Amino acid sequence: xxxxxxxxxxRGDFTFxxxxxxxxxxxxxxxxxxxxxxxxxxxxxxxxxxxxFEHMFDVDEHYVSEMRDRAQVLADxxxxxxxxxxxxxxxxxLLELIMESxxxxxxxxxxxxxxxxxxxxVNRPLQIEQKFTFLDASTLxxxxxxYITRQTQGDFTLQDQRDDDLWIxxxxxxxxxxxxxxxxxxMSFKQWHAPVPLAHQMGIFDRALKFLLxxxxxxxxxxxxxxxxxxxxxxxxxxxxxxxxxxxxxxxxQTIGHRQHLRVELQTxxxxxxSNAIAFPIRCYLIRFEELVTVPKWARRLHRVVRDIPxxxxxxxxxxxxxxxxxxxxxxxxxxxxxxxxFAPE
Amino acid sequence: MIKTVFEPAIPSRPTYGVLTPGVGSAxxxxxxxxxxxxxxxxxxxxxxxxxxxxxxxxxxxxxxxRSAALQALGVPQFHRSPxxxxxxxxxxxxxADAHMGLQVYAAGTEGxxxxxxxxxxxxxxxxxxxxxxxxxxxxxxxQCVHCKGVTENVTLDxxxxxxxxxxxxxxxxxxxxxxxxxxxxxxxxxxGLVPASVERFK
Numbered sequence: 001x002x003x004x005x006x007x008x009x010x011r012g013d014f015t016f017x018x019x020x021x022x023x024x025x026x027x028x029x030x031x032x033x034x035x036x037x038x039x040x041x042x043x044x045x046x047x048x049x050x051x052x053f054e055h056m057f058d059v060d061e062h063y064v065s066e067m068r069d070r071a072q073v074l075a076d077x078x079x080x081x082x083x084x085x086x087x088x089x090x091x092x093x094l095l096e097l098i099m100e101s102x103x104x105x106x107x108x109x110x111x112x113x114x115x116x117x118x119x120x121x122v123n124r125p126l127q128i129e130q131k132f133t134f135l136d137a138s139t140l141x142x143x144x145x146x147y148i149t150r151q152t153q154g155d156f157t158l159q160d161q162r163d164d165d166l167w168i169x170x171x172x173x174x175x176x177x178x179x180x181x182x183x184x185x186x187m188s189f190k191q192w193h194a195p196v197p198l199a200h201q202m203g204i205f206d207r208a209l210k211f212l213l214x215x216x217x218x219x220x221x222x223x224x225x226x227x228x229x230x231x232x233x234x235x236x237x238x239x240x241x242x243x244x245x246x247x248x249x250x251x252x253x254q255t256i257g258h259r260q261h262l263r264v265e266l267q268t269x270x271x272x273x274x275s276n277a278i279a280f281p282i283r284c285y286l287i288r289f290e291e292l293v294t295v296p297k298w299a300r301r302l303h304r305v306v307r308d309i310p311x312x313x314x315x316x317x318x319x320x321x322x323x324x325x326x327x328x329x330x331x332x333x334x335x336x337x338x339x340x341x342x343f344a345p346e
Numbered sequence: 347m348i349k350t351v352f353e354p355a356i357p358s359r360p361t362y363g364v365l366t367p368g369v370g371s372a373x374x375x376x377x378x379x380x381x382x383x384x385x386x387x388x389x390x391x392x393x394x395x396x397x398x399x400x401x402x403x404x405x406x407x408x409x410x411x412r413s414a415a416l417q418a419l420g421v422p423q424f425h426r427s428p429x430x431x432x433x434x435x436x437x438x439x440x441x442a443d444a445h446m447g448l449q450v451y452a453a454g455t456e457g458x459x460x461x462x463x464x465x466x467x468x469x470x471x472x473x474x475x476x477x478x479x480x481x482x483x484x485x486x487x488x489q490c491v492h493c494k495g496v497t498e499n500v501t502l503d504x505x506x507x508x509x510x511x512x513x514x515x516x517x518x519x520x521x522x523x524x525x526x527x528x529x530x531x532x533x534x535x536x537x538g539l540v541p542a543s544v545e546r547f548k
Contacts, residue, residue, distance in 0.1 A: 079494070180491050186523035187358060194358035195519050238491045238530060242512065245534030321535075 005064040005125060016232035018291050022061055026287050027052045028343050029224035029264045033304040037199045039208045044220035044268045052266060055105035057098060057152060064125050066153050073174040073235050079182045081146050083170035090158045090170060091145030092135055093272035094279050098148045123151055145170055154283030161276055166212060168192050175234040175284045177227045177263065178318060197316050215278060217271040225265040228319040232261055232286050251322060256329045257290035289329060295345045299333035306330060350480040359520045362480040367391060368449035373399040374440055376462045379406020380482025381454025382416050389419050396421055400440060402433050407499040408483050430461055441469035453479045457487030460525030484547040488516055489526040496526055502543040504532045513540045
């Protein structure tokens with residue numbers, strides 16, 4: 001593995017960690033000292049150099065190890081990647097979007113050469129070289145969505161649009177916050193969000209759906225979501241809940257700083273040009289509490305967010321039982337000082 | 347028995363109406379248990395459909411068997427099947443052979459209706475094309491999210507997965523594609539701490 005990428009694990013001995021550089025660019029998701037649902041969508045335009053927003057698809061130090069973890073999840077359970085038959089074209093749209101973005105944004109790692117529909121893709125970090133015919137699935141070792149998302153960090157779902165609704169009909173889901181693609185595939189927008197508490201009554205999904213139905217090609221948007229994860233597990237799937245659930249019960253005041261992670265999803269939404277489907281990458285970033293508290297503003301603010309969150313939300317996000325332990329750990333970092341608005345460290 | 351009144355539920359769970367005579371060239375009814383009563387009520391509204399109706403009936407898991415009442419309707423095709431699984435190939439054939447204008451009706455338990463709708467969708471009909479009326483048992487068809495096995499006629503919550511043996515709690519989250527509710531291991535975080543089962547779905 002090259003110097004650009006960590007050699008680390010998200011299971012077993014859990015050697016995942018963030019470098020000082022990765023902590024500094026971590027996408028802290030709270031712009032203020034409290035949290036409630038909101039649609040909070042903004043244009044996905046290039047952000048500051050070095051930030052996770054700099055490029056369309058952020059490739060960071062965890063890339064190679066995350067892709068190794070994904071391959072293992074898929075070997076254990078191939079149902080984590082599914083595409084209903086009519087979604088193949090959307091898969092090609094996604095492949096094109098990712099290949100063009102990565103070749104443009106990271107030319108030292110990726111290259112894409114086209115001669116009509118004869119494409120030549122090179123992925124140097126994963127040591128992949130592939131010549132194939134665009135729109136001919138028989139020329140790739142997997143379907144187009146699976147092929148490219150085995151090489152791209154984050155989960156992906158593809159939504160077909162019809163009858164004034166969005167239908168989740170394809171996906172690669174191995175780094176999820178406890179939801180099952182196998183169960184949800186084929187559902188409408190409100191159906192797959194059905195288990196989320198409070199937000200339906202608040203009109204969140206009505207507004208979000210209305211907004212997304214009008215999403216334009218070339219004008220992607222983004223938002224954050226977040227939850228908590230004990231140990232740096234990418235695969236917190238309901239399928240494997242009996243395997244990772246017990247870990248939530250064995251944290252102590254001595255181990256929480258090392259084992260408790262804030263899990264942030266950078267969600268982006270892209271209208272696809274041929275299929276008119278919407279691609280929904282859900283990129284997961286993990287940071288352990290002891291890494292996060294090295295930034296004083298984030299430590300203060302996270303303490304206030306966890307302290308004031310309604311129990312119903314803490315239950316849904318799966319951390320109610322460890323909330324007292326988290327507050328005990330975070331409280332000493334909260335000196336009561338005001339925090340500046342926005343995500344930035346200070 | 348009158349139409350079931352459901353508590354408000356999360357948006358993935360289907361809602362059901364009352365069967366009304368459709369306008370079409372042929373009429374296919376699939377019912378289980380007390381669902382037979384919804385079919386009989388519809389026929390009581392008039393004789394119009396009788397000459398072009400096909401009824402597939404599965405006695406309920408609760409022992410309810412209204413075969414005689416359905417047979418007495420005198421439709422050209424009546425089939426009594428011991429289970430939905432046993433009726434599936436017949437249903438698929440009827441749907442595949444259907445002409446424009448076929449009306450599809452499902453009545454009885456949620457699991458039965460969802461499986462009929464899934465079969466109809468598989469044959470190219472839209473989900474909305476199947477009329478549904480709930481009658482009788484609230485027993486649920488539940489997919490274990492862990493082993494993917496489906497357990498039929500679940501009345502207890504939590505219950506033991508009939509495939510992998512894990513204790514599962516039953517969510518209201520419902521997949522129309524799988525025609526099933528979702529079951530999730532209840533003691534994943536505290537193995538062995540399983541609360542007593544209650545009969546939630548009679």
